[in-house]
Structure formats: structure tokens, C-alpha cells
Amino acid sequence: MNNLRIVEVNDAYCQVTGFKPDNVIGKRPKIKTKTGRNRQLESYIAREVQSTGHWSGELWMLGANGQKMALDLAVTKLALKKREKAQFYYLGVFSDITSRKDNEEALLTLSTRDAITGLPNRNLFMESCTQAISSCNDTFPSLLVILVDIDNFRKINDLLGHQAGDFLLKDIATRLQTCLDKGYTIARFSSDEFAILVPPYLYSGMTIFFAKKLADTILKSFTRPFIHNDVETTISASCGLAVYPDNGHDTEHLLRAADSALSHAKSQGQNRFQFFDSTLHSLDPKVLTQESALLKGIENNEFILVYQPKYSGNGNELSGFEALARWPQTDGSSVPPNEFIPLAESNGTIIKLTDTLLVQVFATVQQWIRQELVFGRVAINISALHFQNPSLVDTLSQLLKEYAVPAQNIELEITESAMMDNPELALRQMRTLKSLGFTIALDDFGTGHSSLGQLKNFPIDVLKIDRSFILDIVNGEQDRNITSTIIRLAKYLNMEVVAEGVETEEQAYLLSIMGCNILQGYYFSKPLMSDAALRLLEEIKVQQQIKLSNT
Structure with a gap:
């Protein structure tokens, strides 16, 4: 030039x-x-x-x-x-293209960095850990993972407020970065948990005394009070330590070992650390077998969805469906959801499982739309872990494009714990999902720890009353009063209200006169296989056509 x-x-x-x-x-x-x-x-x-x-x-x-x-x-x-x-x-x-590149950089940061502390998030930490394991060799054969949990952090949040809690998390991150070697990877792993990776070139050749000294350094860093707005806060932490390859041959098992050690440390009291010890923390072979079957089931697309109809308050008009996961077995039996869902949530495979189920939902909705069937919205449950993961928005956006399905036909059900574990993150996530057109439902309302004051701050469209209140609504005055209050609350907040677990005519009648918009349960219909749900919609379409021809 x-x-x-x-x-x-x-x-x-x-x-x-x-x-x-x-x-x-x-x-x-x-x-x-x-x-x-x-x-x-x-x-x-x-x-x-x-x-x-x-x-x-x-x-x-x-x-x-x-x-x-x-x-x-x-x-x-x-x-x-x-x-x-x-x-x-x-x-x-x-x-x-400056704006586009800035947005791409911001999205990359959101997907790999914790928004509050700026530290690597869980995804980036696991990726770093996997890379570190793959780099181990004869010269540098081992590495150390430490999980740090803030003792009683939820109480501190409730007492001082979430803003003060966020400042505390920032200060903790700064203190950890100050007291630890710059070669370590420090991440915010969950709401009140941090993770530390000591890479092979810094840990290999070290003795257990080095790891003990390191854990002790971490715990001592919390002894100095944290100060925010002239308010002094004293906290403590617990640590769980695991070493590769002794305690796990890959990232998943290594972190599980560290988490098991952390649980034991917390059970012993506050301000303690604990190494993984197979004699104290046995990884149940039965659980490992179940996990292996679960992973295989996800890979082989063994999980299916059944669709339970939801009806208007008078029970005469179909208003939508809830898609429920099922795991049929080759012998004709089925693994109950209350067994495989907690297992998937505990080992993190719930995200991959839900992704496969979301594909099924979008494909089904696409088919119904092409056949010009009227079905309202199809709801699907999103776990707390998945809801807090940035990949959820990316997955849903891709499915919207791939299947050309209006987001208004999909309802995402989240639990109170997903909303309250990290309210600021939940609010951002909800706003993003709402901007895409999705309906947000709060599932099992009344069983969690959200307050009415907090509830009004979230862009929720639907409240689902937990079935535990419906069970004894006919004879139990307290359950009847709670249910009636939830229905009135939903109306004040311009939300739809759904009662699930309706099994008798008396329950349906009471909920209807209380003003409940939508009813769901075995009284109306059990969950239907996809072909049975299709036949139901086709029958409704025929009935509507006959009704129109007679007018």
C-alpha cells in the first residue's frame, strides 16, 4: 500500500x-x-x-x-x-458494523461471564476445567478444584436486600482474586457459590499440605468484615476440594466430588473445608447406573411428551395444553417423572433433556398450525437451572426461526425458586423471553418463598395454583381461603390463573365460582399421547364447523 x-x-x-x-x-x-x-x-x-x-x-x-x-x-x-x-x-x-460487533461482544460476555461479579460463569469454568484436564500429562498429571459456598447467604440477602447482596458478591470476588494466584481460574458457580481451578502446571507435584494451606487462605480471607454503605457484615464460607484424577476422571465427576466434599464440610459446621474422601462420600453405584441410563435415554431420544388439556373455568372450552415429559421403557413400563427429573436436575442434564423436549413441542405446534387447528397455548416446564442459563434464549430463538412457530403459542412455566434464587437475573431473562413473544407462567405458586411485593415486579402472565391447595379445597377452609386469595391476587395483577390437579366435579365447581380462568386435571382429561391430542383437536374443529353451518 x-x-x-x-x-x-x-x-x-x-x-x-x-x-x-x-x-x-x-x-x-x-x-x-x-x-x-x-x-x-x-x-x-x-x-x-x-x-x-x-x-x-x-x-x-x-x-x-x-x-x-x-x-x-x-x-x-x-x-x-x-x-x-x-x-x-x-x-x-x-x-x-460497530453496533453489531459491540452487541456480539456483549452477548459473548453475557454467555461466559457473571453479570454481577464479572468473573467467569459456570459454563466457562467447566470449559476451562475440561481443557485443563485434557492438558494433563506425565509432567503435570493433576489439578485441584475447590468449591466455595457462602454460609447463610440467603439470610444475608433477605436481611440487607438483594442490592447489598450483589455488592457483597462483588467484594467476595475481589477478595478471592486478591488472595489467590493470578494463574488460578476463579468463577461464580451459582447464586452463593464460587469455584476455583488450580491448573496442572501450578498444582502438579504439590502435596496435600499445599491444598490445605490454600483452603485455609480462602477461609481466612472472609474473617475481615465486609463494609457497604457503612454497614459492616461478617460472613464465613465452607470449601469442598477434589483432585484430578484421584477423585474424578472428567469435569462432571470431579465437580460432583467437590460438591459432595462441600456438603460434608457444611454439615460439620461453618468456616470449614473438606477433601473428597470415598469412605465418607460414596458415589452410589445405583445412582451412577441411573445417570448412565438417563444420558443414554437423552441421546437416543427415548423421552416423549404427553399433552394434558386445560379448559376454561366453566369446563366447556379448550384453552390449551401442558406438555409433560415421560420416559417409556422397552418392557412397557415407564420411569416416573418424580424420579428422572430430580436426577436430571442434580447432574445438570436437565438442560439437554429440556432442549430435546422443546424440539418436540415446536414440531407438534407447527403440525397443529398447518392443520389449522385451534389449541390455545402449549405450556412446558423450564427448570431453575435452565432458566438461569443464557443458552435458553438462544435455543428458543433458534427454534422460533426453524419451525416458524409464533411464540404466542408457547407458554414457559418456571418455579418460584427459579425466580427468587437471583431476582435480577430472572427479571432480565423474563423480559428477554417476553420480548420474543413467549407467555411466562409461574408454576406451583404458593409453595415457594416469593412475596406478593416481589411478584408484582415480574412480567408474569399466568399463576398456576399448586395442586396441594386444590386437593382439600372442598373440605378444607384454609386451602379454600388460600386458593380464593391467589385467584383474587392474580386478577389484581392482570394475570390468568390456572388450577392444576382438579379431579372432582366439586373442585371444578368451587374453582369456577371463585373466578379461576383455567382448570386442568384428571376430572377433565388425563395427559394424552400426541396422536390422541391431535384427534381431540380435530374433533373440536369438526364440532365448530358443524356449529357454524347451523347458524
Whole structure:
């Protein structure tokens, strides 16, 4: 590019870059960045254009005001004949993609970093741990994982408020970064849990005394009070330690061992650490067999959905379905959801399982729409772990595009624990899902620990009354009063209310006169296989057509 000079720029160039024509015409084209001129990229572009006649790509450069800007640039070699002699020009055309690149960078940060502390999140930590395990060799054969849990953090949150709790988490992150080696990976693992990875090149060759000293250093770092807004807070922590390869051959088993050690430490009292010890923390072979079967079942798409109809309060009109997971076995039996769902939640496979079930829901809804069937919304449960994971939005967005299904036909059911474990994260996640068009339902309302004051702050569309209140609604005055209060609360907050577990005519009647919008339970219908649900919708369509023809 040393022999090239800029001969002309248009108005758009000046508007985007901030340079005036006089600043650049007659001068060499240069790519300047915060760290100086990028001569290597300049030379590469020049070579490509000379040899192929064209180059295109994305690059970062500085505008006239010194601000970074991203460009999508295409450079083309042009030959113009002047007096029978070819003269070469180079035409550069670009568009400003700074906003898009900034958004991509922000999304990457959200998917790999904790929004409160700025530390790596669970996903990035697990990826780092997997990479560290794969790097182990004869020279550096081992590594250490430490899980740190803040004792009684929920009480601190309730007492001081979530804003103060967030400041405390930031201070804890800073203190851990200060007292630990910069080569360690420190992550926020969950709401009140941090994880530390001591990589092979720093841990291999160390004795157990090094690990004990490290755990002791971590615990001592919490002895100094934390101060926010002149309020002094004293906290303690518990640690669980696990070593690769002694306590686990991969990331999943290593973290499970560390978590088991952490549980034992907490059971012994506060401000303690505990190593994983197979004599104290036996990994039940039965559980491992079940987990293996669960993973195999997910991989082989063994899980199916059944669809339980939901009806209007008077019981005469179908208002939607709830999609419920089932795991049929080859011998004709079925593993109950209350067995495989807690197992999937405990080992983290619930996300992968739900992803496969979401595909089934979208495919079913797509089929019903193509057949012009009227079915309302189909609800599906989202676990707390999945709801708090950034991948949920990406998965749902992709499914919306792939199946061309309106989000208004899908209802996402979350639990109170998913909402209250991290209210700020829950609020952001709900707003994003609402912006895509999804309906948000709060499942099993009344069994968790959300307050009415907090409930009004969330963009919830539907309240589902837990079946435990419906069970004794006919004879139990207390359950009847609680149910009636929940229904009135939902109406005040402009929410629909669904009663699940309706099994008798008396229950349905009481809920109807209380003003419950939607009823669900075996009194109306048991959960239906997808083909049976399809037949039901087809029958309703025929009935509606007959009714219209008679009017």
C-alpha cells in the first residue's frame, strides 16, 4: 500500500469515519488501531487484491475522533484505460458494523461471564476445567478444584436486600482474586457459590499440605468484615476440594466430588473445608447406573411428551395444553417423572433433556398450525437451572426461526425458586423471553418463598395454583381461603390463573365460582399421547364447523 494514494472519498465515508476529504485525499490508506498502525493487515490486503483482484472482510480501525469502529470492507481492483494504457484503481466499499460487533461482544460476555461479579460463569469454568484436564500429562498429571459456598447467604440477602447482596458478591470476588494466584481460574458457580481451578502446571507435584494451606487462605480471607454503605457484615464460607484424577476422571465427576466434599464440610459446621474422601462420600453405584441410563435415554431420544388439556373455568372450552415429559421403557413400563427429573436436575442434564423436549413441542405446534387447528397455548416446564442459563434464549430463538412457530403459542412455566434464587437475573431473562413473544407462567405458586411485593415486579402472565391447595379445597377452609386469595391476587395483577390437579366435579365447581380462568386435571382429561391430542383437536374443529353451518 506504500505506492497507493487516496484520490476520492464520498460523503458517506466522511459521515461514518469523521474524516474530511482534506484529511485523507492524496495520502496513503492506513489501518490504525488503539495499539498503532496495523501494517501486517495492510500488507495482507494489498497482496490479496494484487493476486486475486478482490478482498473482503471485517476489521477494526480508529475514526477521526479516535473511537474504535468496525467495518465490513470490500476492496476491488479496477482497470481503466486512458490513452490505450491500463491504469489501475482500487475501489473500497464498506459499511459500519460497530453496533453489531459491540452487541456480539456483549452477548459473548453475557454467555461466559457473571453479570454481577464479572468473573467467569459456570459454563466457562467447566470449559476451562475440561481443557485443563485434557492438558494433563506425565509432567503435570493433576489439578485441584475447590468449591466455595457462602454460609447463610440467603439470610444475608433477605436481611440487607438483594442490592447489598450483589455488592457483597462483588467484594467476595475481589477478595478471592486478591488472595489467590493470578494463574488460578476463579468463577461464580451459582447464586452463593464460587469455584476455583488450580491448573496442572501450578498444582502438579504439590502435596496435600499445599491444598490445605490454600483452603485455609480462602477461609481466612472472609474473617475481615465486609463494609457497604457503612454497614459492616461478617460472613464465613465452607470449601469442598477434589483432585484430578484421584477423585474424578472428567469435569462432571470431579465437580460432583467437590460438591459432595462441600456438603460434608457444611454439615460439620461453618468456616470449614473438606477433601473428597470415598469412605465418607460414596458415589452410589445405583445412582451412577441411573445417570448412565438417563444420558443414554437423552441421546437416543427415548423421552416423549404427553399433552394434558386445560379448559376454561366453566369446563366447556379448550384453552390449551401442558406438555409433560415421560420416559417409556422397552418392557412397557415407564420411569416416573418424580424420579428422572430430580436426577436430571442434580447432574445438570436437565438442560439437554429440556432442549430435546422443546424440539418436540415446536414440531407438534407447527403440525397443529398447518392443520389449522385451534389449541390455545402449549405450556412446558423450564427448570431453575435452565432458566438461569443464557443458552435458553438462544435455543428458543433458534427454534422460533426453524419451525416458524409464533411464540404466542408457547407458554414457559418456571418455579418460584427459579425466580427468587437471583431476582435480577430472572427479571432480565423474563423480559428477554417476553420480548420474543413467549407467555411466562409461574408454576406451583404458593409453595415457594416469593412475596406478593416481589411478584408484582415480574412480567408474569399466568399463576398456576399448586395442586396441594386444590386437593382439600372442598373440605378444607384454609386451602379454600388460600386458593380464593391467589385467584383474587392474580386478577389484581392482570394475570390468568390456572388450577392444576382438579379431579372432582366439586373442585371444578368451587374453582369456577371463585373466578379461576383455567382448570386442568384428571376430572377433565388425563395427559394424552400426541396422536390422541391431535384427534381431540380435530374433533373440536369438526364440532365448530358443524356449529357454524347451523347458524
